[in-house]
Amino acid sequence: MSFTRCLLALPLIAVLSLLTTRPGAADRGQDDAKPQEAQKKGGKKNQSNEIIQEFPGAAGEKTAWKVQYQVGDPRPGLLITGTWFKTGPKAEWFQVTGEMRLSEIFVPYNNGTTRIYDIGAQGEYDLVEHSKDDAGINGELLHKGLVVKEIRDTGILWKYYDKVRRGQELLLWATIGATNYNYLVEFSFRCDGSLSCRMGSTGKNYGNHETMGHMHHGCWRIDMNVGDKDHNSVAVVRRHETKADKGKAEDTVTYLKKEGGVQWKAEEFTRLRVQSKIKNAQDHAISYELVPLRPGSPRHFGPDEEFTANDFWVTPYKFEELYYPSLPIYVKKDRSIEDTDVVIWYMSPAYHLPRDEDGIFVNGRGEMEVRGVAMTTWCGLEMRPRNLFEKSPLYP
Numbered sequence: 001m002s003f004t005r006c007l008l009a010l011p012l013i014a015v016l017s018l019l020t021t022r023p024g025a026a027d028r029g030q031d032d033a034k035p036q037e038a039q040k041k042g043g044k045k046n047q048s049n050e051i052i053q054e055f056p057g058a059a060g061e062k063t064a065w066k067v068q069y070q071v072g073d074p075r076p077g078l079l080i081t082g083t084w085f086k087t088g089p090k091a092e093w094f095q096v097t098g099e100m101r102l103s104e105i106f107v108p109y110n111n112g113t114t115r116i117y118d119i120g121a122q123g124e125y126d127l128v129e130h131s132k133d134d135a136g137i138n139g140e141l142l143h144k145g146l147v148v149k150e151i152r153d154t155g156i157l158w159k160y161y162d163k164v165r166r167g168q169e170l171l172l173w174a175t176i177g178a179t180n181y182n183y184l185v186e187f188s189f190r191c192d193g194s195l196s197c198r199m200g201s202t203g204k205n206y207g208n209h210e211t212m213g214h215m216h217h218g219c220w221r222i223d224m225n226v227g228d229k230d231h232n233s234v235a236v237v238r239r240h241e242t243k244a245d246k247g248k249a250e251d252t253v254t255y256l257k258k259e260g261g262v263q264w265k266a267e268e269f270t271r272l273r274v275q276s277k278i279k280n281a282q283d284h285a286i287s288y289e290l291v292p293l294r295p296g297s298p299r300h301f302g303p304d305e306e307f308t309a310n311d312f313w314v315t316p317y318k319f320e321e322l323y324y325p326s327l328p329i330y331v332k333k334d335r336s337i338e339d340t341d342v343v344i345w346y347m348s349p350a351y352h353l354p355r356d357e358d359g360i361f362v363n364g365r366g367e368m369e370v371r372g373v374a375m376t377t378w379c380g381l382e383m384r385p386r387n388l389f390e391k392s393p394l395y396p
Contacts, residue, residue: 049068049142053062066083067189071127081099088361096225098317099221102119102197104217106176106215107217109209114214125144130148134148137149144188147173154169155167158392163396168191171183180204180210181202182202185204196293199218199379200379214352215352216379217347218347219345220346221322222343222344222345226274229317230340233272236273237289261313263297264294270314286385293348294348296349297311316336357375358374
């Protein structure tokens with residue numbers, strides 16, 4: 001795709017941003033049983049592939065994930081098209097999400113002028129083919145090496161004195177090649193029903209910006225389909241504690257009525273809760289919470305960067321609304337997000353302040369050279385189930 005065609009395919013806000021930026025890529029304990037899995041192979045181009053991954057539990061009890069995904073055409077990158085979870089071998093599949101994607105990678109530099117959009121501006125970028133060295137000893141290469149599937153140990157899931165269980169996860173990941181930068185895009189699905197989305201930035205520091213601080217923002221779009229996709233509601237959950245309360249704290253749960261943005265506040269442990277009308281065996285509503293994994297909250301003030309004013313956004317589902325920087329335009333419609341199919345958007349920030357370990361080198365003539373590569377910097381989010389189980393998962 002040519003750069004001109006790429007511009008024509010983008011919303012107006014993205015086109016204006018690209019025209020005002022510099023061209024180029026961004027800096028840029030119990031049993032030892034192995035998980036059982038069955039993967040559907042083949043299928044026509046552009047159709048979703050499916051993986052069913054089971055995790056062993058006590059006394060033969062098992063949980064499982066069913067994950068559908070697409071690679072490359074018709075969309076660049078690795079795209080999750082649907083996820084379902086089973087709390088036990090006799091349980092029904094419970095849908096968690098529809099489509100999950102990295103909508104944009106926004107890279108603003110500290111000079112205030114270099115602002116790069118690594119997905120919207122990259123008409124020619126593609127996935128990188130992996131080798132066995134990429135996959136590691138537990139990895140499996142799929143789709144001619146464009147995707148890696150791993151089963152990983154996640155450490156202690158729970159422990160109580162002499163009783164313990166280690167956790168496991170199914171991991172699907174791919175690498176976006178954006179000229180001088182490689183972006184690792186990971187989706188993990190854990191035995192306890194939680195999932196995560198992460199982006200890792202690695203590669204070569206941007207030319208003529210080798211020592212300049214900059215940020216890599218992973219801008220995620222997640223279509224939540226908790227139980228019944230047409231009957232989800234979204235709440236902001238906050239923790240409050242003040243001096244006047246003398247150590248007493250309380251949690252507030254505020255349900256949102258209209259689409260819009262929400263800011264994350266470290267002192268409030270802000271999270272978004274997407275709640276279903278379906279209840280568990282204890283008569284508690286089942287929900288999933290987006291828990292940020294972040295070091296801070298950036299705000300940017302360049303042209304058309306209003307989308308950075310909030311850390312979360314919520315909109316009703318529209319299949320054509322895919323581009324993160326266009327969110328300020330989307331939410332002007334003031335649509336209801338009560339008891340409907342909702343999309344949550346989240347910007348995961350990572351600040352890269354270059355160091356010698358990132359391959360910086362000044363030669364004997366006083367000229368900047370780059371030897372080596374930038375170590376991976378990660379950012380992302382976690383989606384935790386709430387009341388999906390009526391007891392501790394995978395507990396005797």
